[in-house]
Amino acid sequence: MRIGELSTQTDTPARSLRYYEEQGLIEPKRLHNGYRDYDDYLVDRVIQIRGLLEAGLPTRIIKQILPCLDKPRTIHFADATPEMLATLQRERDQMTRRIECLIRNRNAIDGYLGAVSELA
Structure with missing residues (x-):
């Protein structure tokens, strides 16, 4: 294509x-x-x-x-260095923090939508 x-x-x-x-x-x-x-x-x-x-x-x-x-x-990752593994672990941990933040924000929006729906 x-x-x-x-x-x-x-x-x-x-x-x-x-x-x-x-x-x-x-x-x-x-x-x-x-x-x-x-x-x-x-x-x-x-x-x-x-x-x-x-x-x-x-x-x-x-x-x-x-x-x-x-x-x-x-x-099979033959060239995985300790530095690369540490980098991947840091990236994974940052993703986890972003996911947690997104979940909190989604829950806050859900709460707002629920409150507004009750008023409508």
Whole structure:
């Protein structure tokens, strides 16, 4: 598929898709005319990348863990250094704090909506 199709299917700007390619997160084929040709599996990959970015992971970490996310039951990460593991633990802990904050905010909105609904 062409970049516009992938952009539409993943709700991701083409500029972001080119950035993901530049960062080594996705790798489209090139047609004889130089156009990018994206395999169908990249739809899920781009959605996964966006989720990880929205969770706060930097692209350098995403690039390292993407191979593990394809087949989580067969994780073989031979070059995992203590520094990388510490970085992943920090990122995970930051995600946990963001999740807790989002849950508190969602609960507050639920409470507000419940109170307003009773008045209506």
